[in-house]
Amino acid sequence: MERIWCILIGYVFGLFQxxxxxxxxxxxxxxxxxxxxxxxxxTMRLLGKKAGIITYLGDSFKAVFAIIAVYFIFRNSPxxxxxxxxxxxxxxxxxxxxxxxxxxxxxxGIAATSGVIAGLGDWRLILLALFTFAIVTVISKYVSxxxxxxxxxxxxxxxxxxxxxxxxxxxxxxxxxxxxxFIISALAFIKHHGNIVRLINGxxxxxxxxxxx
Numbered sequence: 001m002e003r004i005w006c007i008l009i010g011y012v013f014g015l016f017q018x019x020x021x022x023x024x025x026x027x028x029x030x031x032x033x034x035x036x037x038x039x040x041x042x043t044m045r046l047l048g049k050k051a052g053i054i055t056y057l058g059d060s061f062k063a064v065f066a067i068i069a070v071y072f073i074f075r076n077s078p079x080x081x082x083x084x085x086x087x088x089x090x091x092x093x094x095x096x097x098x099x100x101x102x103x104x105x106x107x108x109g110i111a112a113t114s115g116v117i118a119g120l121g122d123w124r125l126i127l128l129a130l131f132t133f134a135i136v137t138v139i140s141k142y143v144s145x146x147x148x149x150x151x152x153x154x155x156x157x158x159x160x161x162x163x164x165x166x167x168x169x170x171x172x173x174x175x176x177x178x179x180x181x182f183i184i185s186a187l188a189f190i191k192h193h194g195n196i197v198r199l200i201n202g203x204x205x206x207x208x209x210x211x212x213x
Contacts, residue, residue, distance in 0.1 A: 014095020
């Protein structure tokens with residue numbers, strides 16, 4: 001039952017759509033422009049760096065706050081706190097990607113995913129995610145590729161850390177945790193299907209590339 005509550009709590013937090021709200025304050029629906037996405041990259045391209053930074057912070061910290069809330073609510077639960085955090089993170093990403101009041105047209109979940117990784121509280125996962133995104137994005141000039149590598153890297157690292165005991169999960173909890181980590185990563189790929197096609201075709205926009213190119 002705790003798992004269901006964690007998903008629901010996470011989903012509610014995920015409904016706070018920073019980019020959408022920021023756009024409305026500027027009298028636009030950012031989903032009607034650019035990529036049609038309500039996340040950080042589209043907000044930055046449309047409304048500037050300040051808007052992008054605010055959107056990223058809002059969308060990432062909502063995941064951290066959701067996980068903190070679950071910690072205090074279920075800190076005396078016999079269930080593994082890591083498992084409950086993962087379910088909460090999954091809920092946040094689902095709320096961000098598929099908000100019911102926006103006809104399920106939200107963001108792509110990368111900022112929220114980075115917030116989930118931070119909320120898990122393992123500094124090694126946090127640093128690896130940060131370095132993976134930064135290095136791949138700087139070298140390739142593709143934000144989408146950096147985002148996908150971060151998501152894939154998170155899953156791979158979670159599996160390795162679980163089997164080596166760096167993350168304390170045993171038995172069925174380990175399998176369950178790995179499954180949820182896989183779903184979180186897979187959602188990033190599902191929401192980036194268009195970007196993946198453009199990356200393969202060589203038509204994905206690079207950082208700083210004019211729209212006409």
